[in-house]
Amino acid sequence: MASCTICLPALMILVLDLNTVESVWPLPQKLAISEERYPLSPTHFNFYYGEDQASIMRDCSLLDSAFTRYFPLIFPDLTSGNGVLPSTEEKAFSLVVTMHQKDCDGYPNEGSSERYQLNVSAGQAVLNSDTVWGALRGLETFSQLVQQDEDGTYFINKTEIEDFPSFQYRGILLDTSRHFLPLKAILNTLDAMAYSKFNVFHWHIVDDPSFPYQSRTFPDLSSKGAYHPMSHIYTQSDVRRVLTHARLRGIRVIPEFDSPGHTQSWGKGQPNLLTPCYKGSSPSGTFGPINPASALSYTFMSQFLKEVTSVFPDPYFHLGGDEVNFSCWQSNPDVRAFMQKMGFGKDYTKLESFYMENIVNITSNLNKTSIVWQDVFDYHERHSFLKVVEVWRRGCYLCELRKVTKAGLQAILASPWYLDQPVPTRNWARYYKVWPLAFKGTEEQKKLVIGGEVSMWGEYVDATNLSPRLWPRACAAAERLWSDESQTRSAEAAFPRLQAFRCSLLRRGVRAEPLSPGHCRNEYRGI
Amino acid sequence: MASCTICLPALMILVLDLNTVESVWPLPQKLAISEERYPLSPTHFNFYYGEDQASIMRDCSLLDSAFTRYFPLIFPDLTSGNGVLPSTEEKAFSLVVTMHQKDCDGYPNEGSSERYQLNVSAGQAVLNSDTVWGALRGLETFSQLVQQDEDGTYFINKTEIEDFPSFQYRGILLDTSRHFLPLKAILNTLDAMAYSKFNVFHWHIVDDPSFPYQSRTFPDLSSKGAYHPMSHIYTQSDVRRVLTHARLRGIRVIPEFDSPGHTQSWGKGQPNLLTPCYKGSSPSGTFGPINPASALSYTFMSQFLKEVTSVFPDPYFHLGGDEVNFSCWQSNPDVRAFMQKMGFGKDYTKLESFYMENIVNITSNLNKTSIVWQDVFDYHERHSFLKVVEVWRRGCYLCELRKVTKAGLQAILASPWYLDQPVPTRNWARYYKVWPLAFKGTEEQKKLVIGGEVSMWGEYVDATNLSPRLWPRACAAAERLWSDESQTRSAEAAFPRLQAFRCSLLRRGVRAEPLSPGHCRNEYRGI
Numbered sequence A, B: 001m002a003s004c005t006i007c008l009p010a011l012m013i014l015v016l017d018l019n020t021v022e023s024v025w026p027l028p029q030k031l032a033i034s035e036e037r038y039p040l041s042p043t044h045f046n047f048y049y050g051e052d053q054a055s056i057m058r059d060c061s062l063l064d065s066a067f068t069r070y071f072p073l074i075f076p077d078l079t080s081g082n083g084v085l086p087s088t089e090e091k092a093f094s095l096v097v098t099m100h101q102k103d104c105d106g107y108p109n110e111g112s113s114e115r116y117q118l119n120v121s122a123g124q125a126v127l128n129s130d131t132v133w134g135a136l137r138g139l140e141t142f143s144q145l146v147q148q149d150e151d152g153t154y155f156i157n158k159t160e161i162e163d164f165p166s167f168q169y170r171g172i173l174l175d176t177s178r179h180f181l182p183l184k185a186i187l188n189t190l191d192a193m194a195y196s197k198f199n200v201f202h203w204h205i206v207d208d209p210s211f212p213y214q215s216r217t218f219p220d221l222s223s224k225g226a227y228h229p230m231s232h233i234y235t236q237s238d239v240r241r242v243l244t245h246a247r248l249r250g251i252r253v254i255p256e257f258d259s260p261g262h263t264q265s266w267g268k269g270q271p272n273l274l275t276p277c278y279k280g281s282s283p284s285g286t287f288g289p290i291n292p293a294s295a296l297s298y299t300f301m302s303q304f305l306k307e308v309t310s311v312f313p314d315p316y317f318h319l320g321g322d323e324v325n326f327s328c329w330q331s332n333p334d335v336r337a338f339m340q341k342m343g344f345g346k347d348y349t350k351l352e353s354f355y356m357e358n359i360v361n362i363t364s365n366l367n368k369t370s371i372v373w374q375d376v377f378d379y380h381e382r383h384s385f386l387k388v389v390e391v392w393r394r395g396c397y398l399c400e401l402r403k404v405t406k407a408g409l410q411a412i413l414a415s416p417w418y419l420d421q422p423v424p425t426r427n428w429a430r431y432y433k434v435w436p437l438a439f440k441g442t443e444e445q446k447k448l449v450i451g452g453e454v455s456m457w458g459e460y461v462d463a464t465n466l467s468p469r470l471w472p473r474a475c476a477a478a479e480r481l482w483s484d485e486s487q488t489r490s491a492e493a494a495f496p497r498l499q500a501f502r503c504s505l506l507r508r509g510v511r512a513e514p515l516s517p518g519h520c521r522n523e524y525r526g527i
Helices: A002-021 A051-057 A062-076 A134-147 A181-195 A218-225 A236-248 A265-267 A297-311 A328-332 A332-340 A346-367 A374-378 A397-405 A425-433 A441-449 A466-470 A471-482 A490-507 B002-021 B053-055 B061-074 B133-143 B185-194 B220-225 B236-247 B264-269 B295-309 B329-332 B333-342 B349-366 B376-378 B397-405 B427-432 B443-448 B467-468 B471-480 B491-507
Strands: A030-040 A046-049 A093-099 A116-121 A122-130 A154-163 A168-177 A200-204 A254-257 A274-278 A284-292 A316-320 A369-373 A388-391 A410-413 A449-456 B030-040 B046-048 B094-100 B118-119 B125-131 B154-163 B169-175 B200-205 B252-256 B276-279 B281-291 B316-320 B371-372 B388-391 B410-415 B449-456
Touching: A030 B154, A046 A062, A046 B491, A051 A397, A062 A134, A093 A441, A116 A134, A122 A134, A134 A154, A134 A181, A168 A181, A168 A471, A181 A200, A181 A236, A181 A466, A181 A490, A200 A449, A218 A265, A236 A254, A236 B030, A265 A274, A265 A284, A274 A328, A284 B276, A297 B220, A297 B427, A316 A346, A328 A332, A328 A346, A332 A410, A346 A369, A346 A374, A369 A374, A374 A388, A388 A397, A397 A410, A397 A441, A425 A471, A425 A490, A449 A466, A449 A471, A466 A471, A471 A490, A471 B443, B002 B449, B046 B061, B061 B133, B118 B133, B133 B154, B133 B185, B133 B220, B154 B264, B169 B185, B169 B471, B185 B200, B185 B467, B185 B491, B200 B236, B220 B264, B236 B252, B264 B281, B276 B329, B281 B329, B295 B349, B295 B388, B316 B349, B329 B333, B329 B349, B333 B349, B349 B371, B349 B376, B371 B376, B376 B388, B376 B397, B388 B397, B397 B410, B397 B443, B427 B471, B443 B449, B449 B467, B449 B471, B467 B471, B471 B491
Parallel strands: A046 A093, A093 A122, A168 A200, A168 A449, A200 A254, A254 A316, A316 A369, A369 A388, A388 A410, A410 A449, B046 B094, B094 B125, B169 B200, B169 B449, B200 B252, B252 B316, B316 B371, B371 B388, B388 B410, B410 B449
Antiparallel strands: A030 A154, A116 A122, A116 A154, A274 A284, B030 B154, B118 B125, B118 B154, B276 B281
């Protein structure tokens, strides 16, 4: 640097090219940026619908609100860049959006195309997509292409982009049971997810410590099972706000109601649901997983799942099924009797399998595709009733992906992306090296790996530290799941791009922690 | 809990006693809280100066501003507790403050007494202290004693407290070079420090990556050495704001201008200060530590130290002296010649010693007591010129404390409290187990251990993650340095108190991260 203080202009061009070339995260599948640059001015900028598509596009409220949302993201500093340019350059610039399906009123799902094309030339950018979801992705990319020079003047380079995700499922899990996350923390996370093109919010909404979901059918679950019956719950309208906020950003919301384990908080509002644990011949006063030997359990789960599957529109639904502790079941005489009756012998995995199969069938009859944690797959000989398995355990997760897909089941990879663990920020490079398809298997098997997920468990995470623990490390997973693997193998090459992207996250108000010593032109100010 | 829903009253008393007994952090040296409880109302509460001291106390602006600051901390929810109480209970309550020295206009220093007595009885609390600094500590304690019941009614228990710190020096280091910390982040940290009774802000203000301090004498240091000459600097008025904010909270500000190493950023604005490194017989273009062989270095340092020692009023001044890399010095012919001339042979620690001794002497002549990192002590036979040594290296830091104090030097312990490292939050228990006097040595030696310090280095820390990484873990160190060791040995016993204190930090707007699954009545809302 010091040696270059005399060669500022050269340096500046370098820097700007750097900014330009490196400003899109995750990296588009095909990206061609030329040196040619066009000025932009917030006062001479417009969004348009493609002429030919005008009829289709009319009243696409989803895209309209996206335009409103992205204008300040494209021009973060509305005072700069105004009148700075010589008036001769004050040309109008328009972003013309054309899409081929009218799906503005629906929710995104596993089949939604996110493909888009973006061509930036003099005075206009043309964004083409099959669906509104693709248009949203293209809009995000466009917002990242717009740069500001040292004078604050906005500009964009001549660019050609052909883009689509490598994986259909790119999720982030938030745990709102171990700590309650205020609605605003969830909405802010959805905003940041859209910037990295994440498209699934896996809402691990309840667990042992608390039950914040306010059920219409069983209000006692939250009034007795939440940390606080008023201040620490998600009302139906809270859930609707999350669903709407996510939908407007092309993000699916997949709720998880984990059972039969991880249900201590359920028992507070729903007597006779959990298994009474025994000490010798009498109840110990403590409770275990949901009682799989009682018909009441299935009656309750049917009614409860009927409600929640109707509240959450996504076709996928997460049923959990992880870490079931058998000791309480083993202690309970009714459960033991049931085991005998069913001929399960001493194999309690058969009992868990029996429970899960019932729950999965209930869910299927409610027209939902079930996701379960890998435990359900690992412990059961019969897999026919399963559809999607989430791989979360340490060790050889690639081996597990091979097994799951060999069994003809869809797989989601979570194991390498447990970001709730406090580790050096530079570990982002490890997350970046993960490739979910790096196992020996047929093309059919690879196709069954539908994507991956970043998990932010809540033991030590709440609104105070959620954002810096999630961002920018989650961006590494986002790029692995979206971009062309062959172009994004090197963490070293990605580093300056991630640095630049982290700076734009700060500017957008995301509390993304630093990756190394250094600075951003616009530091985080929301202190 | 569930089993106790029928015994709410009993439970409530339990909980409230818990709150009350466990609400003071760090634990006072002598604390007696009785069951007897008095209601408080923000509309019937007053601060008074002790009658007899009225003359002394008149126009103690420092205490006046403390009263203004603490009123909303004592009554965080001004809408609650009002009129909730039966009018019969609407008794006035006053906090009467008496101190025996008039020192309202000065700065705290190493000799400032922080001792105070606090007696809470019906209708009034009496706070006695030698100095205004002790009054501030007592005020903090009083604010923590005031509780709110389920109805939001404020109350305080009959209490007798006799309190003083175990260690005179209880510091937190912030690094504003590796990442720039906006002024507000520093001021917020000072606020939170006062809540835990920390009393030293060790400002590691400059280092290799950037030089944000705007010098009056050498403006180029920041205009060329800062990340940005305008947006990433601390002006003289910024520094004054920090000094004032700290003083009002009884916090000393000890700046560190680390040399001869860690000075890369100095070189940008001050040519001929750093040692030109050589490759063979010609300069390589890179630079090493400050050039100890050049008279210019000492001239510059004299002028620069003259300025900064006048800007920062504290009698102590940190000169750094850590991690000096000798390879560049060894490569430089002038330095080698100087070594020969001085008869240092090949022992470059002698050269570093020569430099440090000069710098320490310059600082002494400016009437400041120098603090240096342990390296300066470790590498030099002669210690006579040293006064205070900060122990930071891993390994047997107690051995180092023994050596340093055996040499008759004051010691500050930093090693076990490097909180910039991302580790599980539960590690607070390790920080809590540290006892700086747990080495074999005489009473005189123990007296020389003046305290300890929490370090928050900036490689991976900036305004986005500073608070949750610092709080509540730093509170563990705060209690070790303030409270009676024999009463605060058990991390298990401290845990519920720390949980409760973390909740009050959240309510006061400090982004303190969670210690375990659970919740606070008032979660962090500043999202």
